[in-house]
Amino acid sequence: MTYTYTPTGVCAQRITIDINDDETIKSISFLGGCNGNLQGISALAKGKTLDEVISSLKGIKCGFKATSCPDQLAKALEEIKEEL
Numbered sequence: 001m002t003y004t005y006t007p008t009g010v011c012a013q014r015i016t017i018d019i020n021d022d023e024t025i026k027s028i029s030f031l032g033g034c035n036g037n038l039q040g041i042s043a044l045a046k047g048k049t050l051d052e053v054i055s056s057l058k059g060i061k062c063g064f065k066a067t068s069c070p071d072q073l074a075k076a077l078e079e080i081k082e083e084l
Contacts, residue, residue: 001018001019002016002017002018002019003016003017003018003019003076003079003080003083004016004017005017005072005073005075005076005079007067007069007072007073007075007076008067008072009065009066009067009072010033010062010065010067010068010069010072011032011033011034011069012030012031012032012033012038012069012072013031013032013033014030014031014032015028015029015030015031015069015072015073015076016028016029016030016031017073017076017077017080019050019080023049023050023084024047024048024049024050025045025046025047025048025049025050025053026046027042027046028041028042028045028046028073029042030042030069033069034069037069038069041057041069041070041073045073050077050080050081051081053073053074053077054074054077054078054081057070057071057073057074058071058074058075058078059071059074060074
């Protein structure tokens with residue numbers, strides 16, 4: 001299944017997440033943001049469960065911002081979990 005999330009408070013404008021039938025991450029892509037870092041996060045998350053990624057990324061902040069792209073990804077994954 002493919003999900004789209006609109007993050008807030010960060011440079012990225014959209015997160016697209018593909019989930020496998022076993023609720024592991026198939027792929028993640030970001031529109032906007034720090035391209036290299038976000039490609040790295042996407043690669044590290046691939047094949048992991050939603051809970052693994054949420055626990056690793058939730059609460060990370062970017063500089064003086066209250067959130068970050070990884071934190072916004074965790075929030076997106078929490079919303080997906082509620083839908084499943």
